[in-house]
Amino acid sequence: MFVLEVGSVLTIGLILAVVIVVAAMLIWVERRLLSFWQERLGPNRVGWFGLLQVVADMIKIFTKEDWIPPFADRFSFVIAPAIIMSVVLLSFAVIPFAPNIGVVDSNVGVLFILAMASLGAYSVMLGGLSSDNKYALLGSLRAAAQMVSYEVFMGISLLGVVALSGSFNLRVIVEAQADGWYVIPQFAGFVIFLIAGIAESHRLPFDIPEAEQEICSGYHTEYSGMKFGMFFVAEYIGLVLVSSLITVLFFGGWLGPSFLPPIIWFAIKSSMFIAFFILLRAAIPRPRYDQLMNYGWLFLLPVSLLNLLVTGAIILSTQ
Amino acid sequence: MQVAQQAAPVAIQNPQLLARLRQDLGDRLLAEQQTCDGIPTLWVDRVHLKDLLRTLKDDSSPRFEMLFDVTAIDERLRTHRQGQPASEFTVVYHLMSFSGNCDFRIKVPLQDADLSLPSVIELWSSANWYERETWDMFGIKFEGHPNLTRIVLPPTWKGHALRKEHPARATEMEPFSLDDEQTAIEQEALLFKPEDWGMQRKSDTSEFMFLNLGPNHPSVHGAFRIALQLDGEIVVDSVPDIGYHHRGAEKMGERQSWHTFIPYTDRIDYLGGVMNNLPYVMAVEQMAGIIVPPRAQTIRVMLAEMFRLCSHLLFYGTFAQDVGQLSPIFYMFVERERIFNIIESICGARMHPGWFRIGGVAQDLPNGWETRIKELLDFMPERLDDYDGMVLNNGILKRRTQGIGVYNTEQAFDWGVTGAGLRATGLEWDFRKQRPYSGYENFDFDVPIAVNGDCYDRCAIRVEEMRQSLRIIKQCMDNMPGGHYKSDHPLTTPPRREKTLQDIETLINHFLSVSWGPVIPPSEATVAIEATKGINSYYLVSDGSTNSYRTRIRTPSFAHLQMIPAISNGFMVADLVAIIASIDFVMADVDR
Numbered sequence: 001m002f003v004l005e006v007g008s009v010l011t012i013g014l015i016l017a018v019v020i021v022v023a024a025m026l027i028w029v030e031r032r033l034l035s036f037w038q039e040r041l042g043p044n045r046v047g048w049f050g051l052l053q054v055v056a057d058m059i060k061i062f063t064k065e066d067w068i069p070p071f072a073d074r075f076s077f078v079i080a081p082a083i084i085m086s087v088v089l090l091s092f093a094v095i096p097f098a099p100n101i102g103v104v105d106s107n108v109g110v111l112f113i114l115a116m117a118s119l120g121a122y123s124v125m126l127g128g129l130s131s132d133n134k135y136a137l138l139g140s141l142r143a144a145a146q147m148v149s150y151e152v153f154m155g156i157s158l159l160g161v162v163a164l165s166g167s168f169n170l171r172v173i174v175e176a177q178a179d180g181w182y183v184i185p186q187f188a189g190f191v192i193f194l195i196a197g198i199a200e201s202h203r204l205p206f207d208i209p210e211a212e213q214e215i216c217s218g219y220h221t222e223y224s225g226m227k228f229g230m231f232f233v234a235e236y237i238g239l240v241l242v243s244s245l246i247t248v249l250f251f252g253g254w255l256g257p258s259f260l261p262p263i264i265w266f267a268i269k270s271s272m273f274i275a276f277f278i279l280l281r282a283a284i285p286r287p288r289y290d291q292l293m294n295y296g297w298l299f300l301l302p303v304s305l306l307n308l309l310v311t312g313a314i315i316l317s318t319q
Numbered sequence: 320m321q322v323a324q325q326a327a328p329v330a331i332q333n334p335q336l337l338a339r340l341r342q343d344l345g346d347r348l349l350a351e352q353q354t355c356d357g358i359p360t361l362w363v364d365r366v367h368l369k370d371l372l373r374t375l376k377d378d379s380s381p382r383f384e385m386l387f388d389v390t391a392i393d394e395r396l397r398t399h400r401q402g403q404p405a406s407e408f409t410v411v412y413h414l415m416s417f418s419g420n421c422d423f424r425i426k427v428p429l430q431d432a433d434l435s436l437p438s439v440i441e442l443w444s445s446a447n448w449y450e451r452e453t454w455d456m457f458g459i460k461f462e463g464h465p466n467l468t469r470i471v472l473p474p475t476w477k478g479h480a481l482r483k484e485h486p487a488r489a490t491e492m493e494p495f496s497l498d499d500e501q502t503a504i505e506q507e508a509l510l511f512k513p514e515d516w517g518m519q520r521k522s523d524t525s526e527f528m529f530l531n532l533g534p535n536h537p538s539v540h541g542a543f544r545i546a547l548q549l550d551g552e553i554v555v556d557s558v559p560d561i562g563y564h565h566r567g568a569e570k571m572g573e574r575q576s577w578h579t580f581i582p583y584t585d586r587i588d589y590l591g592g593v594m595n596n597l598p599y600v601m602a603v604e605q606m607a608g609i610i611v612p613p614r615a616q617t618i619r620v621m622l623a624e625m626f627r628l629c630s631h632l633l634f635y636g637t638f639a640q641d642v643g644q645l646s647p648i649f650y651m652f653v654e655r656e657r658i659f660n661i662i663e664s665i666c667g668a669r670m671h672p673g674w675f676r677i678g679g680v681a682q683d684l685p686n687g688w689e690t691r692i693k694e695l696l697d698f699m700p701e702r703l704d705d706y707d708g709m710v711l712n713n714g715i716l717k718r719r720t721q722g723i724g725v726y727n728t729e730q731a732f733d734w735g736v737t738g739a740g741l742r743a744t745g746l747e748w749d750f751r752k753q754r755p756y757s758g759y760e761n762f763d764f765d766v767p768i769a770v771n772g773d774c775y776d777r778c779a780i781r782v783e784e785m786r787q788s789l790r791i792i793k794q795c796m797d798n799m800p801g802g803h804y805k806s807d808h809p810l811t812t813p814p815r816r817e818k819t820l821q822d823i824e825t826l827i828n829h830f831l832s833v834s835w836g837p838v839i840p841p842s843e844a845t846v847a848i849e850a851t852k853g854i855n856s857y858y859l860v861s862d863g864s865t866n867s868y869r870t871r872i873r874t875p876s877f878a879h880l881q882m883i884p885a886i887s888n889g890f891m892v893a894d895l896v897a898i899i900a901s902i903d904f905v906m907a908d909v910d911r
Contacts, residue, residue: 034645034646037646038645038646038649038650039649039650039653040649134528134530134531135530138530138552138892204643204645205643205715207643214538214892214893214896215892216536216537281645282645282646283644283646283709284643284644284713284715285639285642285643285644285713285715285716285719286642286643286644286715286719287643287715287718287719288718288719288891288893288894289552289891289893290891291718291719
């Protein structure tokens with residue numbers, strides 16, 4: 001029960017703790033990295049290099065008044081942030097961090113992740129609708145359209161990997177990459193998954209549901225205190241999740257030369273993608289809502305279908 | 320105190336046109352007024368106003384394409400009105416010709432008992448807000464105006480603020496109180512009724528959503544509100560609502576002395592700093608007949624161009640930010656900070672130095688001023704090239720801004736658009752080139768233009784203008800003339816140090832110019848400049864006193880905001896944000 005193996009209480013507890021702490025630390029990391037790239041300092045006052053800023057923020061956000069607007073629909077208003085928080089955390093259940101670290105060894109891991117991503121859309125929709133605020137409504141409209149569309153391309157872009165490895169099990173997918181990472185045969189799939197992943201976690205340049213300059217904060221305009229905090233932290237957990245998934249699906253997960261333990265390889269690879277996402281946020285402007293939709297349906301969808309077709313053809317011809 | 324000699328009369332513009340009009344109008348012409356700015360000024364009765372304006376707009380040579388300004392003067396307390404027809408309220412129309420590069424002023428006399436005249440909206444769309452403002456401030460009715468309601472003051476305001484009987488300070492009024500009844504009235508006035516804004520609640524196919532963008536919203540650049548009628552995310556109709564930043568700057572101009580109004584002008588376009596001082600002090604100098612020494616002129620140009628850089632940098636950063644790019648604004652602020660440091664070392668203040676004086680500037684340049692400017696000139700061009708790569712050449716930004724918010728030169732004239740917004744339509748017209756002031760004729764610089772008239776072009780022009788400003792600053796640095804930083808004229812305020820404390824005469828002069836302030840001879844003058852956001856002009860009326868009788872501040876942003884519905888209806892909310900960003904306005908400049 002208290003050994004480090006897949007499914008033990010110790011492992012589950014550790015994963016939960018580490019994921020949440022990492023996500024919270026990411027707030028600080030992102031702020032420091034952004035300011036580093038933007039010729040400023042960022043939070044550097046609290047603790048060593050401002051590391052305790054996260055603690056200060058958390059204390060602030062926990063002690064804030066937990067306010068529900070009188071015009072909001074109470075039940076869905078409260079449940080919305082809880083949904084997003086639980087679905088992103090649940091998604092981590094199937095992530096294979098290392099041969100001996102993980103929550104479950106599921107043979108439908110990929111499908112589970114996609115299912116959780118679809119549920120995430122409800123949170124954003126409910127949050128916006130229940131707020132009874134026009135900006136929130138616009139935000140949740142945009143979010144619903146964006147998430148539902150990008151799930152399609154996300155799913156199709158993964159199928160190439162599934163076809164190559166012959167399994168929905170993420171552990172099998174990692175082990176199948178011992179001879180070579182899937183990023184090479186599945187480069188198109190990787191790029192589409194990356195784009196869809198950003199869209200799913202709605203970060204800049206795909207932060208259209210919460211585009212501050214247009215619709216204030218979009219679907220979470222009316223949220224404050226810890227409910228807002230949950231949306232906020234869930235976004236960072238989502239970022240970790242997408243980075244972990246890219247590592248697992250396309251970059252060989254924990255696989256790497258043996259001078260470092262597998263979990264470290266996993267962490268290094270994931271951190272690279274996290275940093276990439278932050279850099280992307282610093283660099284790129286936001287497309288318009290309809291441009292994003294057109295881009296998805298008219299470009300990403302054909303390309304991902306073509307990718308699947310070609311992968312299938314190659315597999316068939318080499319069998 | 321020494322009495323100022325009258326200003327040398329400036330040659331009147333367009334004598335041929337004036338002679339023809341004199342003939343055509345015959346006895347319909349009430350009077351012809353001499354003003355010291357050389358702008359032909361004709362008085363006509365209100366019944367002939369529209370015909371005259373139509374003639375000037377359509378069949379005169381040159382044609383006057385733009386209604387530059389409409390305002391009024393409360394003449395009831397004015398002295399020194401020699402040669403002017405009897406009038407209690409005078410409505411002033413200022414026309415501008417771009418083809419002929421000249422102005423025209425028409426005045427219409429009105430009596431307090433019958434304050435009405437025809438609206439000219441059918442001639443120029445821009446007349447709409449100008450007439451509303453004149454009604455708001457003076458209570459003058461414009462017959463045929465579709466929506467003659469308050470524009471800058473709240474709908475519940477009592478009285479008309481620029482009438483002379485209206486107090487200028489809160490301390491001259493009853494103490495403010497808000498009882499329950501009054502609160503209810505104010506609340507009622509705030510209720511949004513789409514019909515009052517000329518909007519329908521539903522069409523045959525859909526029910527519209529009304530979105531209140533502002534007065535507090537991340538992308539409206541200040542306290543500005545647009546009521547939107549949305550069909551999904553498509554803007555069906557939009558109505559700008561201004562006045563949240565109104566401080567009564569024109570009223571203050573009539574209250575302060577000529578000298579003590581200078582710092583208020585800094586805050587009109589609060590990103591333009593001392594560039595706001597320039598049209599004001601030049602107008603006063605024109606009335607006083609002060610010739611500004613070349614050194615002072617060059618210092619003024621140098622600082623004005625530095626503020627142009629600052630303002631354009633802020634525009635550039637916020638423009639990128641409003642289309643969703645996070646980083647550029649931070650880089651631009653670094654640059655802006657450098658320029659502010661230089662400005663601070665010269666003027667002693669950063670954003671609002673209030674540093675120009677009647678007759679020159681406050682102080683001479685400090686020792687070693689060239690060093691820091693040289694650093695800036697070495698540093699900036701490379702950074703501007705970097706920004707091109709980051710912002711202007713970015714594919715997403717191009718797709719967000721090209722073909723959005725397009726208008727052509729004709730529309731720009733119709734709406735009173737000036738500055739970069741006008742040059743983006745392909746018209747090469749820059750005040751600094753066409754009518755050089757403060758020694759701009761001595762500088763070698765180009766006027767960038769673009770042809771598409773969309774959001775992207777308006778940004779690209781300002782970026783190129785920054786490069787030109789750097790050229791001008793370099794030329795200022797290389798060729799800074801010697802001599803005095805202030806004129807020797809007795810109305811220069813305050814006099815130069817060595818012109819004070821010599822004998823009883825200089826002592827009294829100094830004392831009076833500091834305690835009373837200078838007495839400017841009775842006259843009228845309009846002086847316009849190419850400000851950061853377009854053409855900014857000050858129309859000053861003096862009746863020979865220590866303060867202005869009428870200060871009219873015509874700002875570019877006021878006209879530009881009025882155009883928003885015309886160019887953004889039919890686009891999406893995100894496009895509207897890009898359009899707003901591309902206009903480059905600050906609300907203090909709109910509301911004054």
